[in-house]
Amino acid sequence: MIFKGSHILSTDQFERADVERIFEVAAEMRPYAQRKRITRVLSGAILGNMFFEPSTRTRISFGCAFNLLGGEVRETTEVKASSLAKGESLHDTARVLSGYSDIIVMRHPEVGSVAEFAEASRVPVINGGDGPNEHPSQALLDLYTVKQEMSARGRDIDGLRIALIGDLKNGRAVHSLCKLLGLFSGVQFKLVSPPQLEAPMAIVSELLGKGHKVEVCHELEEGIHHVDILYVTRTQEERFESQEEADQYRGLFRVNQSIYTEHCEPNTVIMHPLPRDSRSAAKELDDDLNQNPNLAIFRQTDNGVLVRMALFALILDVAEEVHNHAQPVTWYTAKRKPNLP
Amino acid sequence: MIFKGSHILSTDQFERADVERIFEVAAEMRPYAQRKRITRVLSGAILGNMFFEPSTRTRISFGCAFNLLGGEVRETTEVKASSLAKGESLHDTARVLSGYSDIIVMRHPEVGSVAEFAEASRVPVINGGDGPNEHPSQALLDLYTVKQEMSARGRDIDGLRIALIGDLKNGRAVHSLCKLLGLFSGVQFKLVSPPQLEAPMAIVSELLGKGHKVEVCHELEEGIHHVDILYVTRTQEERFESQEEADQYRGLFRVNQSIYTEHCEPNTVIMHPLPRDSRSAAKELDDDLNQNPNLAIFRQTDNGVLVRMALFALILDVAEEVHNHAQPVTWYTAKRKPNLP
Amino acid sequence: MIFKGSHILSTDQFERADVERIFEVAAEMRPYAQRKRITRVLSGAILGNMFFEPSTRTRISFGCAFNLLGGEVRETTEVKASSLAKGESLHDTARVLSGYSDIIVMRHPEVGSVAEFAEASRVPVINGGDGPNEHPSQALLDLYTVKQEMSARGRDIDGLRIALIGDLKNGRAVHSLCKLLGLFSGVQFKLVSPPQLEAPMAIVSELLGKGHKVEVCHELEEGIHHVDILYVTRTQEERFESQEEADQYRGLFRVNQSIYTEHCEPNTVIMHPLPRDSRSAAKELDDDLNQNPNLAIFRQTDNGVLVRMALFALILDVAEEVHNHAQPVTWYTAKRKPNLP
Numbered sequence A, B, C: 001m002i003f004k005g006s007h008i009l010s011t012d013q014f015e016r017a018d019v020e021r022i023f024e025v026a027a028e029m030r031p032y033a034q035r036k037r038i039t040r041v042l043s044g045a046i047l048g049n050m051f052f053e054p055s056t057r058t059r060i061s062f063g064c065a066f067n068l069l070g071g072e073v074r075e076t077t078e079v080k081a082s083s084l085a086k087g088e089s090l091h092d093t094a095r096v097l098s099g100y101s102d103i104i105v106m107r108h109p110e111v112g113s114v115a116e117f118a119e120a121s122r123v124p125v126i127n128g129g130d131g132p133n134e135h136p137s138q139a140l141l142d143l144y145t146v147k148q149e150m151s152a153r154g155r156d157i158d159g160l161r162i163a164l165i166g167d168l169k170n171g172r173a174v175h176s177l178c179k180l181l182g183l184f185s186g187v188q189f190k191l192v193s194p195p196q197l198e199a200p201m202a203i204v205s206e207l208l209g210k211g212h213k214v215e216v217c218h219e220l221e222e223g224i225h226h227v228d229i230l231y232v233t234r235t236q237e238e239r240f241e242s243q244e245e246a247d248q249y250r251g252l253f254r255v256n257q258s259i260y261t262e263h264c265e266p267n268t269v270i271m272h273p274l275p276r277d278s279r280s281a282a283k284e285l286d287d288d289l290n291q292n293p294n295l296a297i298f299r300q301t302d303n304g305v306l307v308r309m310a311l312f313a314l315i316l317d318v319a320e321e322v323h324n325h326a327q328p329v330t331w332y333t334a335k336r337k338p339n340l341p
Helices: A016-033 A057-068 A091-097 A113-120 A134-152 A172-183 A201-209 A243-247 A256-263 A297-315 B016-033 B056-066 B090-097 B111-118 B138-152 B170-179 B201-209 B243-249 B258-261 B297-315 C016-031 C057-068 C090-097 C112-120 C138-152 C172-181 C203-207 C243-247 C257-263 C297-313
Strands: A038-039 A046-053 A070-077 A103-108 A123-130 A161-165 A188-192 A211-216 A229-232 A269-271 A326-330 B035-038 B046-051 B074-076 B104-106 B124-128 B161-165 B188-192 B213-217 B227-234 B268-271 B324-329 C037-039 C048-051 C071-075 C102-109 C127-130 C161-165 C188-192 C213-217 C229-231 C269-271 C325-326
Touching: A016 A038, A016 A057, A016 A134, A016 A297, A016 C071, A016 C112, A046 B056, A057 A070, A057 A103, A057 A123, A057 A134, A057 A297, A057 C048, A057 C071, A057 C203, A070 B056, A070 C071, A091 A113, A091 B170, A103 B016, A113 A123, A123 A134, A134 A172, A134 A229, A134 A269, A134 A297, A161 A172, A172 A201, A201 A211, A211 B324, A229 C112, A229 C203, A243 A326, A243 C037, A256 A297, A256 C071, A269 A297, B016 B138, B016 B297, B016 C037, B046 B056, B046 C057, B056 B074, B056 B297, B056 C269, B074 C057, B074 C071, B090 C057, B090 C297, B104 B111, B111 B124, B124 B138, B138 B170, B138 B227, B138 B268, B138 B297, B161 B170, B170 B201, B170 C127, B201 B213, B227 C172, B243 C243, B268 B297, B268 C203, C016 C037, C016 C138, C016 C297, C048 C057, C057 C071, C057 C127, C057 C138, C057 C297, C090 C112, C102 C112, C127 C138, C138 C172, C138 C243, C138 C269, C138 C297, C161 C172, C269 C297
Parallel strands: A046 A070, A046 A103, A103 A123, A161 A188, A161 A229, A188 A211, A229 A269, B046 B074, B046 B104, B104 B124, B161 B188, B161 B227, B188 B213, B227 B268, C048 C071, C048 C102, C102 C127, C161 C188, C161 C229, C188 C213, C229 C269
Antiparallel strands: A038 A326, B035 B324, C037 C325
16 A cells, blocks of 8 residues: 555555555654654644544554654544534534544444545544454554564564464454454464354454464463464453353453463463453453563553554655654653563 | 734624634635644644533634644533532633633533633633524634635625525524624525524514615525525524424425525535534435535535634734744645635 | 652652742743743653543643643543443553653542552653542642742741631541641641531641641631631532532531621631532632632632642753743733732
8 A cells, every 4th residue: 555645444455565664664663652852743733533432542542643743633532522413424524524634543433434434534544443343553553563572582473373362253453463464474373262252254264365374272271382472352341242141251261370381382472452351350361460571561552652653654754754853852751661572 | 893812702793894804814824724834823822622512523623723823722521521510600610711721712501601701711712602692703604605605706795695594593603694794785685494493583683774685485495596605504403392393393494406406596605504414304405415516514614724713813913923933834735625616 | 759750649748848849940930821931841742631530620730731831731531431441450551551641640539549550650640639538739739829828928838827617527638738738837727617527637636746736616707817828618518428418518617708807817818729619508718709809719720830830840850941941922911910919
């Protein structure tokens, strides 16, 4: 794809070269995100950060990424605050809101809504999540983390062995990560879930069709052997028909330090799209792993800022200009670097 | 009026010369809103964007207008987030909040609330809508659009023929637009509504008293003949005593392409204060007009940014300084210009 | 304490010298808050303004303070918009959100939540209120106002005579102010409340232990004699077990102009942490005092901006640099100065 002026709606848009270009720019954003220096390259630009569904983490991450490039952010955070409630079409909302900003990030509970919005928008739109469907920046930050963690171990994404664990049926993040990993070669997937929450057949077929190895597995201990990365997910309780149905999967697969020590290879990376459910009945990824240097979950969210900065820079065509607007940081930056793998 | 430091509370404040001065400045804002260049004239200034009633479009429009001039925006979006719930008077809220910013935009559900707030405020206040009462920036953007559309046809506001269509009883936008049009000369109004939703007598009298021509009309087809502009409005359902009462007017008057082709003069401009109700039972302005170049509804909302920039610039007395702080735009501006009339 | 990089969680952190250092910097912030000049010292810095409980005043005050120093603000305003609802621990929320900004202000309904959050945060955290527990910036702005008002009368905090009036049992602001006043010498406290709403014994003991004079009093008229300052508070109705229980204290102690004239010394300062309850049944501080030049309640909230700017400047270690980034104000500043005492 050519990024300049493009909408980012789906992981289906990307070829391997696209992903690699995004990661190249993301890596260049690190000194700005870590406050080694600041840039004002987007000074005067406005992001419309349109969240028609509750979200703190993703909304703030996009907003900060734009601020880090020097731009301003205007936001909405609730569907009820919108003209949608008065019967306005997504077409009209898009035509109106796209007159106010240079680029839009949109989250909306309905599948396909963001694509419909983008159709009518006069500025580029990034899908910040359309219900259970797509959330491409999450997939990109996950894959970027895979790349960084493997790179720190002298490895690459090609030939990766990864276990995807939990609710693989409803987990949007897992589906998108599979698609992106599929662009690389010789990946070995272990799909670890209860029988009722297996990954959709279409995803398995696609991976097999591209020559990857896929192993389906219903036991946690068996699933986490001999892999480089554990990608643990919470049960997507809000996608079940009833809380009772969701409850039967709560706490079924739990990764903690003792299981990790007993069954995983040394230095197996632990990832999770977050939030993890830390209530005592759930705990799919135990807090007792917090001191484990292989726990990459907060490096993931930090990487999210880099990836989102890269998307903004590429779409608005300033990736080459970022450093020309760089300045030193003049305040005290207390931010500790996360543990490196 | 003198704009410097003034509150903008009601369309009653304006003489014709005031409106023309605002439009002069609004026109100068176009290159900034269209991203031909940026200005930092209000760098360091803070807008308090105080919305005590849900609104996305108006709130974002004001916020972006302030950002486009280089200023910062602090916001509130909900009445429940406010000390008003703890029994605080509008006087106290105004005294406190006006210590935090250089100018305030306020929306509030109660008639007269914004004027009461402004009374105690130590900084200028713009009424962003006080319930069914006033919303002066909407009236100004409507009139600015009238002027621009007529100007593109080699005409002026004087001598305009306009049909106002729909719920003329409850429509705040219609009432305010009538007042502003009344400042010009020889306007011919067609007031097209169901008998129960006619415009208030006071408005008709005022227009007649100023020498304008007013024709009341209960049939859509008859009403849209021989006019320059159709100003269509939705039924203000939230102003009715019951949903049942509101429902009987839903879908009563519908402008669509075939009616337009059959009954309107060529190039009749179509306006609407938005949001339009696109649900199948309503559709007062059909989506099949979206490709009609005379549909000015999105030019209206784009003009809203210009008018709001002009108000900020005049009140804060930087209208003459905007260009001295201008800089080139350095990012890719994908924004397509709206179709010109 | 050393401010650089510190969390501000509790008034217990402060020694007298700390408070005096904050006030020194706060005083230097006045020309920026009053728009005599602007500074861009924090240009490029990001505040995470995380309010997991409704608040307009405090949130906007912190946000504006950061904007006044040149920084950007990203915000959240509602607990339901958060991953906390999906079972995420405060630890995880802190680790994630602290990757997005340079400093965080957090409000949360639970006692101790902000301290727990700060523990895991990688950037400095200011407690913006954790339920009934702590709200240190409120205490600092109150004390700064005491100092300013007394200073205008040629006096100091040492030797102050202050009446604290109202719900002294539940009033967080009163408790914190007592702690800070306790750092000074020879203060005379009159604790004026209904018998059931007396200040906690621990606070009284602490003040007595430090050599201050404390008088407990159940009659308003008696309590407001012979003091320099009245610090009036509303009944903290949300802290009672039932509305009925709260109702019996509503309107019990009311300060108004005639009581003031009859019982107070001339020029007795009137303070209140705001919001005051102006509903007819409550009115603990009557609106008829609004023209009294000794009413300092809006000077308090104005001072809040100065104190918060000072905290940001000290924590981010730019207090000495503020003036080096100063620029003239180029727009019309309508802001009237509050009446001086």
